[in-house]
Amino acid sequence: SQTIHQWPATLVQPVGSPLSLECTVEGTSNPNLYWYRQAAGRGLQxxxxxxxxxxxxxxxxxxxxxxxxxxxxxxxxxxKLLLSDSGFYLCAWSVRDPMTYPPYGYTFGSGTRLTVV
Amino acid sequence: LAKTTQPISMDSYEGQEVNITCSHNNIATNDYITWYQQFPSQGPRFIIQGYKTKVTNEVASLFIPADRKSSTLSLPRVSLSDTAVYYCLVGDLIYNQGGKLIFGQGTELSVKP
Structure with missing residues (x-):
């Protein structure tokens, strides 16, 4: 079965520091991959x-x-991180050819909560 | 990509049926309608997807009228654990290789005892 791994789960970084978030997918090949951000409240960007x-x-x-x-x-x-980069970051994957894997949709990782201080 | 409109929030009680309606007046011929559920600090989870008429699975039902300009997610006999944000998405998932879906603000469902 397909799984998606995202890490770290939480991260606190100072302003101006670098950032690297990683996402890996297992059990599928040629996936479409996505990064979303969700600021406080709702709405995935x-x-x-x-x-x-x-x-x-x-x-x-x-x-x-x-x-x-x-x-x-x-x-x-x-x-260089900005204060405005704080948020909940989500990685997701989907199949390249939806005709081979209905129903079609995204599968999301568990997310990374980033706080820039 | 069709824009969607859905209520910001809804309240319900345990055991009731909840219907969340989403408007998508500019839906295109190749667009599918997909609903996701999101709990706090978790990624959204796929609930149900449809193109037209009615779709039912073990979690919910999706009603789509003939003109496809709206859709209704129906959750039977909700429990406290159904408290979450529900997103309605519309997108071309067949001819658009990227399958890009745009999330709106969603509907925050609060189930009370």
Missing amino acids: LLFYSVGIGQISSEVPQNLSASRPQDRQFILSSK
Whole structure:
């Protein structure tokens, strides 16, 4: 069965420090991968999505970046964190070809709670 | 991508049936309707998905009228553990290779004893 791993679960970082969040998927190949952020309250904001190794699409201009060095690995990074980067970060995956795996949807990781101080 | 509108919050009592309606007036021909449930500090969890008419699984039912401009998530006999935020999403999941789904603000359901 497919599983998605996201770590760390919580992180407290000072302003100006770098960030690296990692997400890996097991049990599937060629997944679509996504990074979402959820600020205090509700609403998930799509940050990045990737349809293949090295292919990254950015949805929101910011000081964050994403990379996909391997098929099932997705990394969210920042060189210098801002206070506004605090939030709940979620990684998700979906199948590339929905016709082969109905019903179609995202599977989310357990999330990383980032607090920038 | 079709924009969705759903109530910000709803209250219910244990044992009642809860219906959450989502409006998506600009839904496209290839769009599917998907509902997710999210508990605090957890990732959203897939509940149900449909294209038209009615879909039922062990958790919920999804009603979609013929014009597909709205959909209703029905939760039978809710319990306290159904207290969560429910998201309605509309997206092209067949012809759009990225399968990108956009989350709205969701509906915060509060179930009381």
